[in-house]
Amino acid sequence: MAEATERGTGVRRPRSNWVPLAAATGAVVLLGAGWPLLDAATPSSQELSSGHTVDVNSGGDYAASLDLPQDGWNVDTTRTMADQQYVLTRGPVELDLTSVVPPQDTDATPENLWAGMETTSRVHDASARLGRPESTDTQDGTEGLVGDLHTQGRTERAAVFPAPDGTFAVEMTLGGEDATEADLAAVEDVVEAVSFEHRGES
Amino acid sequence: MTGRAPHEPGKHTPSHDEGQVPSPRGPGHEQEPAYGARAHGTGPEVPGPDGDQAPGPVHIGRGTHEPGQRLPALAAMAVLAAACAIGLVLTWMYASGIVRAYAWPALLASALGVITYLVGLFIFRRIRPVRAPRLTVAVPATVWGILAATGVAAYANTGMGGLWGQILGYETAGDWTAALTAPLNEEILKLAGVVVIAVAFPRALRGPVDGFVLGALVGLGFEVAENFLYALNSISLSGALAPATSVTDSTVVRVVLTGLGSHWAMTAIAGTAVGVLAAVDWRPGPRRALGALGLVLLAMLGHFFFDSPLLGEGLVGIAAKVAFVFLSAMAVYFLVRHTHRSRVRKSLAQQGSELGMRRSDAKKLASRHGRNKALARVARPERPDVRRRQEKMVEEAEDRAARHAVS
Numbered sequence: 348m349a350e351a352t353e354r355g356t357g358v359r360r361p362r363s364n365w366v367p368l369a370a371a372t373g374a375v376v377l378l379g380a381g382w383p384l385l386d387a388a389t390p391s392s393q394e395l396s397s398g399h400t401v402d403v404n405s406g407g408d409y410a411a412s413l414d415l416p417q418d419g420w421n422v423d424t425t426r427t428m429a430d431q432q433y434v435l436t437r438g439p440v441e442l443d444l445t446s447v448v449p450p451q452d453t454d455a456t457p458e459n460l461w462a463g464m465e466t467t468s469r470v471h472d473a474s475a476r477l478g479r480p481e482s483t484d485t486q487d488g489t490e491g492l493v494g495d496l497h498t499q500g501r502t503e504r505a506a507v508f509p510a511p512d513g514t515f516a517v518e519m520t521l522g523g524e525d526a527t528e529a530d531l532a533a534v535e536d537v538v539e540a541v542s543f544e545h546r547g548e549s
Numbered sequence: 550m551t552g553r554a555p556h557e558p559g560k561h562t563p564s565h566d567e568g569q570v571p572s573p574r575g576p577g578h579e580q581e582p583a584y585g586a587r588a589h590g591t592g593p594e595v596p597g598p599d600g601d602q603a604p605g606p607v608h609i610g611r612g613t614h615e616p617g618q619r620l621p622a623l624a625a626m627a628v629l630a631a632a633c634a635i636g637l638v639l640t641w642m643y644a645s646g647i648v649r650a651y652a653w654p655a656l657l658a659s660a661l662g663v664i665t666y667l668v669g670l671f672i673f674r675r676i677r678p679v680r681a682p683r684l685t686v687a688v689p690a691t692v693w694g695i696l697a698a699t700g701v702a703a704y705a706n707t708g709m710g711g712l713w714g715q716i717l718g719y720e721t722a723g724d725w726t727a728a729l730t731a732p733l734n735e736e737i738l739k740l741a742g743v744v745v746i747a748v749a750f751p752r753a754l755r756g757p758v759d760g761f762v763l764g765a766l767v768g769l770g771f772e773v774a775e776n777f778l779y780a781l782n783s784i785s786l787s788g789a790l791a792p793a794t795s796v797t798d799s800t801v802v803r804v805v806l807t808g809l810g811s812h813w814a815m816t817a818i819a820g821t822a823v824g825v826l827a828a829v830d831w832r833p834g835p836r837r838a839l840g841a842l843g844l845v846l847l848a849m850l851g852h853f854f855f856d857s858p859l860l861g862e863g864l865v866g867i868a869a870k871v872a873f874v875f876l877s878a879m880a881v882y883f884l885v886r887h888t889h890r891s892r893v894r895k896s897l898a899q900q901g902s903e904l905g906m907r908r909s910d911a912k913k914l915a916s917r918h919g920r921n922k923a924l925a926r927v928a929r930p931e932r933p934d935v936r937r938r939q940e941k942m943v944e945e946a947e948d949r950a951a952r953h954a955v956s
Contacts, residue, residue: 361830364621364748371744372628374737379639379701382708382734391711393719402720424714425707429723431786447788450795455788463789469650470785516788 392421404446407514409543439525472498487542506538625749636700654792658780661800669769677762686753693742694770705734724858732852742767743820755951757824757885764820768813810874819848892950
């Protein structure tokens with residue numbers, strides 16, 4: 348520590364205030380730019396094997412999962428937060444799947460959830476709107492709604508399925524900036540591939 | 550660049566306005582060596598430029614800088630302003646869609662945020678022993694937390710989270726990404742704010758107790774901004790069925806249930822480390838450096854524990870996590886508070902004896918209550934003068950306490 352002490356006195360010389368300022372500024376720049384750049388430079392998708400089941404969420408007496416009906420799906424690891432939101436891609440097609448937990452004492456009917464979904468879709472596009480929904484069933488017979496989502500000049504597909512006990516629901520949009528109608532039609536059944544299993548059953 | 554030499558009396562030449570502690574024993578007394586005669590550090594007293602060892606006048610001036618501090622302080626203010634402007638842009642890019650989609654709930658979340666902010670600002674200024682930090686310092690500290698730290702953290706966390714998703718797989722990452730990301734990114738970004746404030750306002754952050762309080766204020770700002778974003782996200786995650794309820798529930802949980810052990814506490818612990826380093830002009834010995842590192846790691850550990858899936862999501866688990874962070878912060882707080890108060894009281898007693906005051910009366914000036922009580926005992930016309938004298942004594946006592954911190 349010879350450089351740090353006054354010769355012969357043992358008193359430490361102060362360090363310039365430039366040093367901590369440079370360190371703090373450097374840390375902010377490094378974290379703010381470093382992680383996003385590193386993430387952008389590395390792959391952000393993981394291939395899901397054939398027959399892969401995505402455990403979506405659980406609540407109350409039920410657990411929801413998605414059994415992918417096609418091969419070739421990938422999960423976007425940057426935008427996916429397990430138990431809340433999943434972004435799956437297959438070529439130009441993108442499936443956004445969100446698990447929503449309605450506040451207590453709200454009437455979480457499919458119709459109300461559909462109306463709420465129109466509001467949430469406006470987070471990404473202020474002019475987004477949902478078309479008239481149609482009733483549909485998942486593979487395990489859970490009732491829900493499916494319909495068109497008009498957003499950013501495209502028509503995508505949207506679906507919502509509340510868990511049988513109403514404690515949570517699964518909302519999905521199927522689209523993609525470069526996805527054609529044929530692309531969407533080829534995987535359209537994925538939105539009905541969600542299932543709700545009563546916990547305690549195996 | 551010349552290093553700073555804070556509180557070195559001989560190097561400071563304040564104007565008459567800055568004044569000295571008036572003494573009933575006459576002006577000659579003001580030159581007694583007892584007044585801050587020790588130079589910074591524990592070594593031999595350093596003569597002033599005039600070659601004597603007489604103490605300099607009491608630093609009452611606001612915003613005074615020691616040689617070598619002014620340029621870094623100006624640069625730090627520029628960094629503060631630039632980082633907050635960039636943070637504002639980043640936060641807007643991140644949150645503009647959600648604010649636009651949920652305009653009315655955003656107003657509600659803002660109102661709840663303002664209440665949280667004002668209550669927090671009052672409490673965290675008030676907990677500083679002896680005197681509250683000035684608003685001109687406290688507010689910029691919170692603004693760093695609200696804008697710079699939050700805006701940058703949003704992108705840093707997303708980027709790092711994507712890497713964890715690749716490394717751990719999306720299922721494991723779902724459970725652990727927050728715990729493996731936020732303690733590093735958010736604690737360092739908030740801590741950087743405390744450092745920038747320390748350089749921008751060197752007389753406002755001179756020791757561990759200042760680091761604790763300004764850290765708490767940076768953490769408060771971050772918490773308020775995060776509460777706002779979480780409240781709006783909770784609308785999407787609850788299906789937008791009852792936006793006002795979602796906002797209120799989210800805020801109540803984050804303020805009432807987990808607020809005691811959240812960002813303010815973590816950054817207060819880490820900020821204390823900045824105070825430890827600032828007190829020795831950023832050149833610590835091994836013991837002090839290890840202590841500062843330990844405090845930062847303790848803050849990160851608390852944050853990791855808080856965000857981890859350990860102990861589950863039940864009330865008991867949450868209570869244990871909150872208690873760990875809060876009690877850690879309280880242990881640090883009472884330690885630095887006790888040390889600072891003791892030094893200030895000792896200095897006041899010393900000054901009091903020089904001024905002919907009773908030792909016990911002088912010591913009581915260390916608290917706001919004691920000063921108010923002393924003021925109440927004098928005739929109303931004399932109070933402004935007495936108040937000024939008190940302020941000078943306390944200022945000097947805190948100067949000495951800061952100098953003593955390096956011994």
